[in-house]
Amino acid sequence: MRHFRRIVVTLCCLLAVAPVQAQVDSPPLRLSNAGLSVQAVFMERAPVATGIAAHAGWALTPAWDLRVGIRRDAVVQRDIRRAYSSRTEWADQRRFSVTPALGWRPFRPDGPLHQSFRVSVGPTLQVQRGEQVRRLGAIEESMSIDRLTTDAGLRGDNTYLDRSGATPLLLQTDNTNRTNVGVTAELQYGLTYEAVTVEALLTGRRMTGVDGATVGLGGRVSVAL
Template sequence: MRHPTTAAILCVLLFALPARAQVDSSPVRLSNAGLSVQAVFMERAPVATGIAGHASWALTQVWELQVGVRRDAVMQRDIRRAYGSRTEWADQRRFSFTPALAWRPFRSDGALHQSFRVSVGPTLQVQRGEQVRRLGAVDRGTSLERLTTDAGLEGDNIYLDRSRTTPLLLLTDNTNRTNVGVTAELRYGLTYEAVTVEALLTGRRVTGVDGVTVGFGGRMSVAL
């Protein structure tokens, strides 16, 4: 009689435990989606514009999994302006994909409530563009052949401005590469019904880019 009793208990447990787990577990669902716009401060470049799309999945009351796709870009190709300062010439385009874990330590009650979020996650970034290698004036007798063959005038790209008395020469190197790193965000916002508007501060550190790329702007999202 002992063995049938043990078998009966095991059968009850096998049927009861999955049912219990099914009742207790809640499926991960898409909770909100939105867009953000930022001013981005890159190294050796003027202020760029950052535009991103975001989606979040609620894991618990305070934890979220979010995914963001972002484009940071700045283009300024005026050789005369660059002659005054190298940071006035830029061509940088960076596309980033970042999955992140977000934590919301508090959310106030009421029809209009405030919240604060912190998120951190790995980033895959595809970078395209150019950076200044050499800048200066050239003699009028300098031929295009010399510009393209002289070892002292090497560069991936050559720009020549003949519009004034002294021709200006700008040589650049391509910055096409794939970078990996980490992105952190701080967000403070107000929510009314399904719409949330947040102030957004972003910091990104990736390989192939000097220092930390910082962005500041706003984000709007809608609860789904």
């Protein structure tokens, strides 16, 4: 009986120490790649925007990795005359977002030159700044600035007046400053030569407080570290 107790105690000690030892011996998670991307971004009620992003990635396994990206999508076009012909021609949208995404590579052949394909998805935190059109139209030339800014029927968060042409134009906007949360998915296909990867990039994003989805199409350059 005494020997049995000793065996049980020894086994318990080994089971308790083994996970700790394995954790100590396991290599730390290291930065494996970093890169930059540029995209044409299609947002709601706005001309085509420009998306610029930077990312850092950590390899979890040969097929799985984790990337954290910081991105800015922006389009600013405040020509009232252009907006008068089409409301979608006026825009002020600036969006900053942070996305940690889990990626999967179904294949990654060896060799100095090979193809690469990656699918990723992750949550997104987005800070949005900008304005959207509330009222746009021609006004009487005799209308004063005081009338435009004090009349309750003409009141808006922001007021723009263009008197450069024969017909004075008035544009009023509402602020779209808010914080949104959502999800971002990406498809990437490219070529890798040694440590450099060049990819075609398709991004889809769905956020709260934003009508529809935001789509981006462009490219990315990454470097293995």
